[in-house]
């Protein structure tokens with residue numbers, strides 16, 4: 336049987352999005368790992384599965400490119416939000432994710448009529464046990480130097496609820512990816528600190544209420560952007576007094592998003608606002624235990640998104 340799927344992106348973080356009526360229909364881990372291979376029209380960073388929910392309008396599951404499952408995906412949830420809201424002809428709804436039921440809404444366009452959506456990011460915890468992460472029997476890790484990781488970068492660990500380690504770095508450290516690559520590879524292999532791996536982001540403040548974030552994602556590697564990492568970094572930037580609570584623009588290698596951070600005495604309210612771009616329509620078949628993928632047609636949405644890429648490039652050229 337021929338089935339349809341979409342290729343989508345949020346800030347250049349790419350996914351195949353597939354809706355199923357039956358969550359038991361396939362081995363999603365194998366399917367996700369296969370789909371995300373470069374040989375499948377350039378592959379993707381993950382598979383977003385949209386399934387029926389008993390408690391919300393729909394359920395989202397996230398399979399990383401290596402076939403592992405993540406509890407949350409901010410950029411992916413914006414794309415799923417658009418898919419479900421267009422299907423339901425609504426402007427807001429609740430989407431079930433692995434650890435929380437989250438509010439998603441359609442928003443005014445960020446730029447150039449680019450479809451824009453906001454998603455709630457929750458629950459938030461600084462308890463190391465929630466990542467999980469082990470370090471010196473500590474309960475939290477906030478703005479601390481960890482000598483085996485780096486002698487000068489200060490790190491904060493937070494789950495939203497997927498696990499993030501965020502380093503505040505200098506302009507020089509953001510320009511070279513080598514240290515981040517080495518640390519993230521170590522923390523996503525067999526190691527004593529992060530038994531389930533961790534998303535590792537390097538953050539650099541670039542202006543008033545503006546930060547830059549680059550992420551090495553667990554289960555993927557470097558991506559153009561990671562929505563949960565950008566939102567977690569915006570939160571950390573407020574705690575470190577690099578920016579103020581409210582709306583923070585987060586630039587990334589694939590564009591920019593807006594993150595809203597509110598802190599009611601340690602109760603954090605986070606929202607991620609950004610593009611949800613549908614790149615192309617595909618079909619696939621599963622015959623004799625083999626999948627085949629065909630690209631049916633491209634949308635023209637990437638042309639509109641180019642304006643946001645151009646704006647980001649001109650903004651960031653001042654960084655280099």
Ligand SMILES: N[C@@H](CCC[C@H](N)C(=O)O)C(=O)O
Pocket residue numbers: 348381397399404405406407408409410411497498534552553554555560561562563564
């Ligand atoms: N790209 C996502 C995060 C996807 C999951 C992550 N790799 C993990 O394993 O936690 C985002 O936009 O948040």
